[in-house]
Amino acid sequence: MKGEFQDVISALSSTLRAAEPKQFDTAMLDVLTRIGEHLGADRAYMLTLSEDGSSLEKVLEWIRQSSQFARGRNRKTPLSRYPWLMKQLRLQSCVIIDDPQGLPQEARTEKQDLDALQIQSLIFLPLWQDAQLLGLIGFDKVHGLLTASIETREKLIALAETVGSTLNRIKTSGVQLQTNSDLDQFMKLVPGMVFQYEVDSIDEPRMPLVSQQLEDVFGLPSERLAKTANPLLNRIYERDYYGVIDSIRLSRENVTPFREHFRAWTAEDELHYFRVISIPEQLPDKVLWHGYMADVTDQIQSEQAVIDQMVWTRAILDNIDDAIFSIDPSGTIQTVNRSAEKLFGYSAKTLKGSKINMVMPEPYRSRHDSYIERYLLTGESSIMGHNRELEAMSKDGTVFPIELQVSEIKIDESQYFIGVVRDITERKDNEKKIDHLAYYDPLTNLPNRRLLLERMQQQLIASTRHQSRQAILFLDLDNFKNLNDSLGHSVGDQYLLQLAHQLENNVTSDDTVARIGGDEFVIFLTALDFEHQVAVNQAHQVANDIRQTVTAPAKLASHEYIGSLSVGITVFHGREDTLEDLLKQADIALNQAKNTGKNTACLFDPSMQKAAEKKLQRESQIRYAMVQNQFELHYQPQILNPSRVTSVEALIRWQHPDEGWISPADFIPVCEESGLILELGEWVVDTACQQLAAWSFDKSKAHLIVAINISAKQFHQKDFANQVIKTVERTGAPAEKLELELTESLVVQDINDVASKMDELREYGIRFSLDDFGTGYSSLAYLKRLPFNQLKIDKSFVQDILNDESDLEIAKMIVALAQTMNLEVIAEGVETWPQARALADIGCHRYQGFLFARPISAEKITDTIAGLNQSVKP
Numbered sequence: 062m063k064g065e066f067q068d069v070i071s072a073l074s075s076t077l078r079a080a081e082p083k084q085f086d087t088a089m090l091d092v093l094t095r096i097g098e099h100l101g102a103d104r105a106y107m108l109t110l111s112e113d114g115s116s117l118e119k120v121l122e123w124i125r126q127s128s129q130f131a132r133g134r135n136r137k138t139p140l141s142r143y144p145w146l147m148k149q150l151r152l153q154s155c156v157i158i159d160d161p162q163g164l165p166q167e168a169r170t171e172k173q174d175l176d177a178l179q180i181q182s183l184i185f186l187p188l189w190q191d192a193q194l195l196g197l198i199g200f201d202k203v204h205g206l207l208t209a210s211i212e213t214r215e216k217l218i219a220l221a222e223t224v225g226s227t228l229n230r231i232k233t234s235g236v237q238l239q240t241n242s243d244l245d246q247f248m249k250l251v252p253g254m255v256f257q258y259e260v261d262s263i264d265e266p267r268m269p270l271v272s273q274q275l276e277d278v279f280g281l282p283s284e285r286l287a288k289t290a291n292p293l294l295n296r297i298y299e300r301d302y303y304g305v306i307d308s309i310r311l312s313r314e315n316v317t318p319f320r321e322h323f324r325a326w327t328a329e330d331e332l333h334y335f336r337v338i339s340i341p342e343q344l345p346d347k348v349l350w351h352g353y354m355a356d357v358t359d360q361i362q363s364e365q366a367v368i369d370q371m372v373w374t375r376a377i378l379d380n381i382d383d384a385i386f387s388i389d390p391s392g393t394i395q396t397v398n399r400s401a402e403k404l405f406g407y408s409a410k411t412l413k414g415s416k417i418n419m420v421m422p423e424p425y426r427s428r429h430d431s432y433i434e435r436y437l438l439t440g441e442s443s444i445m446g447h448n449r450e451l452e453a454m455s456k457d458g459t460v461f462p463i464e465l466q467v468s469e470i471k472i473d474e475s476q477y478f479i480g481v482v483r484d485i486t487e488r489k490d491n492e493k494k495i496d497h498l499a500y501y502d503p504l505t506n507l508p509n510r511r512l513l514l515e516r517m518q519q520q521l522i523a524s525t526r527h528q529s530r531q532a533i534l535f536l537d538l539d540n541f542k543n544l545n546d547s548l549g550h551s552v553g554d555q556y557l558l559q560l561a562h563q564l565e566n567n568v569t570s571d572d573t574v575a576r577i578g579g580d581e582f583v584i585f586l587t588a589l590d591f592e593h594q595v596a597v598n599q600a601h602q603v604a605n606d607i608r609q610t611v612t613a614p615a616k617l618a619s620h621e622y623i624g625s626l627s628v629g630i631t632v633f634h635g636r637e638d639t640l641e642d643l644l645k646q647a648d649i650a651l652n653q654a655k656n657t658g659k660n661t662a663c664l665f666d667p668s669m670q671k672a673a674e675k676k677l678q679r680e681s682q683i684r685y686a687m688v689q690n691q692f693e694l695h696y697q698p699q700i701l702n703p704s705r706v707t708s709v710e711a712l713i714r715w716q717h718p719d720e721g722w723i724s725p726a727d728f729i730p731v732c733e734e735s736g737l738i739l740e741l742g743e744w745v746v747d748t749a750c751q752q753l754a755a756w757s758f759d760k761s762k763a764h765l766i767v768a769i770n771i772s773a774k775q776f777h778q779k780d781f782a783n784q785v786i787k788t789v790e791r792t793g794a795p796a797e798k799l800e801l802e803l804t805e806s807l808v809v810q811d812i813n814d815v816a817s818k819m820d821e822l823r824e825y826g827i828r829f830s831l832d833d834f835g836t837g838y839s840s841l842a843y844l845k846r847l848p849f850n851q852l853k854i855d856k857s858f859v860q861d862i863l864n865d866e867s868d869l870e871i872a873k874m875i876v877a878l879a880q881t882m883n884l885e886v887i888a889e890g891v892e893t894w895p896q897a898r899a900l901a902d903i904g905c906h907r908y909q910g911f912l913f914a915r916p917i918s919a920e921k922i923t924d925t926i927a928g929l930n931q932s933v934k935p
């Protein structure tokens with residue numbers, strides 16, 4: 062029995078030592094019950110010292126069922142009421158009273174209260190910890206005595222020590238030993254989760270105390286968390302977990318408050334944000350935290366929304382190319398974006414707090430404060446709400462153009478201004494470039510036609526006040542196309558550039574040199590003499606000086622080039638004529654210069670204008686005639702001695718409704734000049750080919766070769782050969798019966814191109830005759846290279862062949878040349894039999910001329926040929 066009681070006490074002691082705060086009440090009640098029963102007591106209880114240390118409060122009580130005691134938990138007993146007992150408790154570890162009547166005088170209140178309760182015997186075990194009374198355990202018996210052997214007493218004393226230290230442990234861990242409904246209530250009312258967290262020497266985390274809210278939020282019962290806090294730790298969001306664990310470690314090592322916020326999964330499997338603060342307490346065997354945790358999901362989410370919004374706004378502002386400032390009414394910068402730093406070269410730190418006028422050049426810098434003041438007073442502003450182009454200044458002093466837009470905002474009743482600044486340097490540069498392009502020639506950088514006209518306009522207005530005359534010199538390079546074609550366009554450009562400099566060197570700074578087309582330049586001379594003739598001489602002098610400069614050999618890409626130019630001059634005073642008229646006059650004079658052999662200067666006179674106007678009129682008549690089919694091809698027979706018509710030359714005729722037949726000598730040059738020759742030439746080839754095709758079915762004419770005159774412009778078209786071949790194919794004309802007459806002047810231009818086109822056509826069967834031979838270049842070199850079939854002795858040699866020895870000699874030479882080169886030779890313009898005989902004598906047996914037949918229509922050709930075949934006998 063004895064051993065059994067000691068085992069019970071040992072077991073109870075162990076239970077108490079291991080008891081968690083929450084388990085203490087249950088364990089202690091068990092101790093009171095088991096020992097009370099063992100001692101035969103009617104009741105057993107534990108009293109603890111009140112917070113203020115003035116009284117003892119009953120916190121646990123066991124009452125034997127059969128006893129008379131009524132339950133009286135939490136009854137307070139002031140210590141001052143029992144001075145004798147208090148003394149005994151300090152003196153003895155186990156106070157036994159088994160004779161209340163025998164108590165000394167000083168224990169009268171104790172006796173009085175024992176009597177009142179009819180207690181005959183009692184045992185008190187004081188609960189001490191570090192010389193501090195924590196409370197006591199008491200056993201009362203109403204009838205009879207409580208007996209306890211020395212061993213029992215020792216055991217009881219040891220048990221009391223265990224209870225004392227357990228009480229102390231629990232007390233110091235902040236837990237009220239009472240089953241404290243106030244604490245429960247408190248924990249329920251606190252908006253959030255209250256807890257204790259501890260880590261002992263074996264690093265096992267536990268939560269001896271958790272509020273109901275914590276249990277509910279995580280769905281983890283307090284009993285479970287009391288054993289191990291891991292289920293809660295495992296709820297921490299993976300990414301936040303190690304941060305939290307690390308914070309706990311630091312708090313533990315340094316005994317510093319643990320503050321953290323983290324995400325964790327709730328009982329509903331939702332990820333919430335929690336904020337926790339807990340204060341660590343270093344206990345002998347562990348660290349205990351007293352903490353508070355709140356679910357701050359809503360707050361974080363709304364904070365996050367604000368942060369997200371701010372991050373977005375910032376990112377947008379920082380990624381806008383425009384600089385954005387906000388300033389207050391004193392002009393002090395409040396905020397800037399990244400572009401503002403970049404644009405002005407100041408850091409945001411420097412800009413913020415500085416006056417906005419630091420990024421302005423004078424005079425804006427000094428005036429800016431007054432602008433704002435005026436706006437604030439009157440609401441007047443030239444900037445507010447508008448886009449304005451101004452200047453700004455960067456940190457290094459560079460002044461650059463900007464576009465500024467200012468608006469006004471109110472934040473918390475305070476007024477601010479937002480300035481959006483766009484650097485428009487590039488735009489301005491481009492505008493300048495576009496402006497330059499609009500007024501200057503990109504190659505030579507000379508003024509173009511537009512600027513020339515503007516300058517002329519200004520000068521002419523001014524000149525009416527001055528006693529001076531002005532002149533326009535219209536310059537055009539002679540045969541510039543040849544230079545381009547032979548040496549290439551870049552060499553041509555180089556030449557134009559050189560020429561531009563030469564022209565500028567020949568005039569004064571008051572004059573204007575402009576390039577108005579490919580090789581066309583205009584010089585506007587402003588201050589010539591008021592005397593007309595003197596002014597004319599001065600203008601001529603300038604033109605001649607320029608011509609002289611140009612005719613000096615120029616070095617061009619390792620070639621020596623001698624150019625020439627023609628100049629048209631008009632001299633005038635003030636605004637007698639319009640600018641366009643004046644330019645036209647100079648242009649007409651230029652044409653005159655070109656027509657009179659080039660490399661010369663011509664002064665405009667009104668008769669030229671009349672001629673030019675006539676030419677224009679002709680041009681439009683020709684256009685009309687083409688539409689109205691007023692052109693016809695006539696054919697002039699070509700005779701092979703003695704009497705065979707072997708071929709005909711197709712010659713164009715114009716049947717004008719009012720003027721009758723108009724000679725090609727009249728309209729062909731107009732067509733050449735205006736470019737109409739291309740359309741007309743195409744018509745000639747087409748009509749001649751149709752005629753050839755038709756004759757190919759007519760026995761009497763199927764043998765005829767038809768020769769067509771091809772103008773230089775027509776031949777030099779890129780696709781000329783292709784055009785002719787297509788026409789031949791389309792009309793079904795026999796190619797070998799088609800002969801193209803080319804002039805010497807045509808073939809000397811770009812010999813390579815001429816050769817390749819002739820070769821292509823020759824290959825196709827088409828013949829070639831060299832027209833007007835002997836009048837021009839007569840170079841053997843090109844004759845050898847080009848696939849001609851025939852040379853044509855020009856009529857100018859035939860006309861005087863009988864009277865002019867040199868014409869006869871030239872004719873002889875042409876015939877000899879033709880024989881040497883195995884070419885046919887024909888003489889044109891044969892008007893008399895003596896001429897024909899003279900030609901026959903030198904070996905020329907083909908003739909064309911009025912002697913045999915004039916050009917006649919296709920309808921009449923049959924009879925003419927028949928007549929000729931019989932009559933010709935040179």
Ligand SMILES: Nc1nc2c(ncn2[C@@H]2O[C@H](COP(=O)(O)O[C@H]3[C@@H](O)[C@H](n4cnc5c(=O)[nH]c(N)nc54)O[C@@H]3COP(=O)(O)O)[C@@H](O)[C@H]2O)c(=O)[nH]1
Nearest residue numbers: 712713724725726729745770771772890891892909910911
């Ligand atoms: N590109 C084209 N040029 C053409 C075309 N048709 C004619 N022309 C050229 O026009 C110039 C004048 O031609 P036209 O008035 O027709 O004179 C030709 C003959 O009529 C003329 N001729 C012929 N025989 C004599 C003669 O015995 N005496 C004399 N005084 N004149 C005569 O000669 C002209 C033919 O010359 P050519 O072409 O050199 O053979 C003239 O240059 C024509 O080339 C056309 O369709 N396209």
